[in-house]
Amino acid sequence: MSDERVSKRARARILGRVREANQEREPVEHPGTLPDALEPPGPFGDAGRSDPVGAFEDRLRAAGGEVVRLADEAAARKWLEEFAREFESVSVGVGVPDTLQPALPKAQPSEAALGVSVAVGASAQTGSLVLSSKEGRRSQLLPPVHLIWVRAGDVHTTLGDALQACREDLPATLALHSGPSKSADIGQILVTGVHGPGRIIAAVLLGPRP
Amino acid sequence: MDVHSRDYRARARQIIEETPEVREAVNAATQTFVDNRQKAFADLDGTALSRWAERVKSHALSHLADYLEEAEARLVERGAHVHWAETASDVHQIFECIVREQGVKKAVKAKSMLSEEIGLNPFLESCGVEVFETDLGEYIIQLLGEPPSHIVGPSIHKSLDDTRVIFHERLGTPRDASPERLAEAARDLLRDAFLTADLGISGGNFLVAETGSIALIENEGNIRLSTSVPRIHIALVGIEKVLPKWADLPTFLQVTAKSATGQPVGCFVSMIQGPGGSPGDEPDGPEELHVVLVDNGRSRLLADPEAWEALRCVRCGACLNICPVYRQTGGHAYGYVYSGPIGGILGPGLVGLEETLPLPFASSACGACADVCPVRIPIPDLLHVWRQRAVERGLTSDVERSVLGLLTSTATRPRLFGWAEKAAGLLPAPVLRHLPMLREWSAGREPPRLEGPTFRELWDEGIE
Numbered sequence: 001m002s003d004e005r006v007s008k009r010a011r012a013r014i015l016g017r018v019r020e021a022n023q024e025r026e027p028v029e030h031p032g033t034l035p036d037a038l039e040p041p042g043p044f045g046d047a048g049r050s051d052p053v054g055a056f057e058d059r060l061r062a063a064g065g066e067v068v069r070l071a072d073e074a075a076a077r078k079w080l081e082e083f084a085r086e087f088e089s090v091s092v093g094v095g096v097p098d099t100l101q102p103a104l105p106k107a108q109p110s111e112a113a114l115g116v117s118v119a120v121g122a123s124a125q126t127g128s129l130v131l132s133s134k135e136g137r138r139s140q141l142l143p144p145v146h147l148i149w150v151r152a153g154d155v156h157t158t159l160g161d162a163l164q165a166c167r168e169d170l171p172a173t174l175a176l177h178s179g180p181s182k183s184a185d186i187g188q189i190l191v192t193g194v195h196g197p198g199r200i201i202a203a204v205l206l207g208p209r210p
Numbered sequence: 211m212d213v214h215s216r217d218y219r220a221r222a223r224q225i226i227e228e229t230p231e232v233r234e235a236v237n238a239a240t241q242t243f244v245d246n247r248q249k250a251f252a253d254l255d256g257t258a259l260s261r262w263a264e265r266v267k268s269h270a271l272s273h274l275a276d277y278l279e280e281a282e283a284r285l286v287e288r289g290a291h292v293h294w295a296e297t298a299s300d301v302h303q304i305f306e307c308i309v310r311e312q313g314v315k316k317a318v319k320a321k322s323m324l325s326e327e328i329g330l331n332p333f334l335e336s337c338g339v340e341v342f343e344t345d346l347g348e349y350i351i352q353l354l355g356e357p358p359s360h361i362v363g364p365s366i367h368k369s370l371d372d373t374r375v376i377f378h379e380r381l382g383t384p385r386d387a388s389p390e391r392l393a394e395a396a397r398d399l400l401r402d403a404f405l406t407a408d409l410g411i412s413g414g415n416f417l418v419a420e421t422g423s424i425a426l427i428e429n430e431g432n433i434r435l436s437t438s439v440p441r442i443h444i445a446l447v448g449i450e451k452v453l454p455k456w457a458d459l460p461t462f463l464q465v466t467a468k469s470a471t472g473q474p475v476g477c478f479v480s481m482i483q484g485p486g487g488s489p490g491d492e493p494d495g496p497e498e499l500h501v502v503l504v505d506n507g508r509s510r511l512l513a514d515p516e517a518w519e520a521l522r523c524v525r526c527g528a529c530l531n532i533c534p535v536y537r538q539t540g541g542h543a544y545g546y547v548y549s550g551p552i553g554g555i556l557g558p559g560l561v562g563l564e565e566t567l568p569l570p571f572a573s574s575a576c577g578a579c580a581d582v583c584p585v586r587i588p589i590p591d592l593l594h595v596w597r598q599r600a601v602e603r604g605l606t607s608d609v610e611r612s613v614l615g616l617l618t619s620t621a622t623r624p625r626l627f628g629w630a631e632k633a634a635g636l637l638p639a640p641v642l643r644h645l646p647m648l649r650e651w652s653a654g655r656e657p658p659r660l661e662g663p664t665f666r667e668l669w670d671e672g673i674e
């Protein structure tokens with residue numbers, strides 16, 4: 001039997017059995033959204049609400065990420081110039097503004113020493129940067145160091161808010177990066193930079209949107 | 211995967227007596243998980259969270275057919291191919307067609323317990339596809355030719371030295387290589403595989419009906435790479451993985467990560483809605499996305515009014531970590547892809563009671579698992595259901611029957627100390643010798659109520 005016929009027959013039978021199984025069952029109501037009161041307190045509770053960037057920074061640092069805050073684009077460019085010195089080449093995501101690209105030779109993502117992205121958002125609650133596949137995934141994943149620009153105004157208090165903000169225009173893959181790649185699979189000893197970037201730097205742009 | 215649960219007692223004995231280092235490694239790893247989980251929930255209203263999560267999952271399961279159709283429609287709109295598979299052999303046929311048509315020679319694979327359930331790797335190899343497990347833990351046990359020992363940490367039973375030995379033999383790293391050096395060797399080899407594979411294979415932690423999103427949580431980045439770099443991505447998703455709404459996802463991601471490792475969310479999360487590169491409008495990403503929705507016993511379990519709640523499981527592993535019985539042996543003793551408390555209720559539900567006996571008995575019924583389950587699966591009650599059925603169907607030994615007789619007569623409250631001690635009488639002697647004999651577990655619980663002979667008395671009477 002062809003793959004499609006297998007699948008079609010399976011579909012009908014699975015859905016049939018599932019419907020039959022649920023016929024007798026009392027349907028359970030969806031409990032709605034989790035009330036805010038259940039959002040965890042602490043750095044991503046009250047403090048997170050008044051200072052999401054601070055809470056985001058705490059979280060990401062706790063997971064082994066680095067965070068810099070930059071007052072405006074001029075400060076950002078200055079910092080970038082300094083930061084870029086230690087790298088030989090760069091792979092830049094589609095849509096990273098020219099002004100936020102380091103003056104380094106471009107390389108394929110698999111060869112580049114540094115990847116640069118612009119996050120579509122961030123979550124203080126989890127210390128996560130939200131990345132869209134629309135900028136290309138390889139420069140987010142293959143270089144050993146990943147620099148991610150994020151605007152302070154895009155840092156949401158909760159992960160729920162950060163994901164809700166993307167709901168209307170979901171890319172093929174939306175990703176959360178919340179720390180450097182790590183593993184404890186070798187004898188329970190933590191190593192970083194296993195498959196994905198071993199260094200992740202969030203550069204938070206505090207100034208108003210240009 | 212073949213099920214070898216029948217040998218549970220012999221295997222447990224063998225592991226404890228012949229490889230005591232396994233117990234040591236598993237104990238250390240699970241204790242770390244337990245401590246981290248506890249810290250992660252310290253400031254939270256864990257009960258309210260798990261009540262909410264329980265209701266969302268129960269709601270999704272009670273409307274499962276509609277949600278599956280919704281997820282399918284969203285995925286198809288985005289250009290994904292959706293396949294349905296009733297059995298392992300259906301999944302094999304679907305893979306065979308894709309692999310043949312596309313001339314796939316090399317596949318990179320992210321951790322998927324469902325793929326273990328259906329024996330995917332040996333099948334793909336029989337089709338001439340070279341399969342690379344890319345999760346470091348999975349890669350280690352792939353080299354060793356072993357099945358995973360834990361649903362979150364497949365290689366937790368292996369020490370640093372075990373990995374040194376196998377990497378020395380297979381990858382030529384120095385015999386005394388540091389963990390960093392070992393990880394680097396694996397990364398270099400697997401990086402090449404990522405860049406040259408035609409196919410990436412993943413599982414799916416959640417399938418969001420409203421948006422058709424497949425969500426995956428991880429720490430290494432291998433899932434992101436497996437689902438981003440090769441030309442084709444196939445995601446294997448159990449039909450029970452459905453979440454109704456996009457807005458449900460953030461809480462489930464967090465609750466799962468916290469329960470599994472104590473992390474806020476895991477270093478990487480992928481939320482996949484469709485293929486990426488051409489014909490899509492994105493710069494890269496797979497050109498083809500295939501989603502295989504797999505039943506493999508799930509719809510039958512859903513129809514079981516006494517046992518269906520096992521389907522809420524999010525595979526966090528918290529019940530394994532806290533289980534005093536699992537901690538003595540790790541997962542291999544159980545002879546089934548899902549071990550520990552969840553294995554005792556999924557095994558009989560998905561594969562059948564006869565095939566997976568005595569897994570429902572491989573528990574001390576101390577109740578710790580139910581306390582940590584983030585979706586409030588009443589694990590001890592479900593174990594009890596399967597135990598009773600085993601007796602009713604005449605599948606149990608005299609020993610199991612006699613102990614179960616005691617249980618059912620005296621214990622309607624499975625978490626009581628006395629019940630737990632007696633239930634432990636069903637475990638193999640070496641496991642019993644090492645159990646922290648439930649005293650720790652009963653601390654802070656209701657006082658012991660011992661009625662009738664305890665497991666020790668039964669043991670003295672020559673019962674194993």
Ligand code: SF4
Pocket residue numbers: 469522523524525526527528529530552579582583584585586587
């Ligand atoms: S049964 Fe509960 S605790 Fe155990 S793995 Fe499943 S969700 Fe986690």
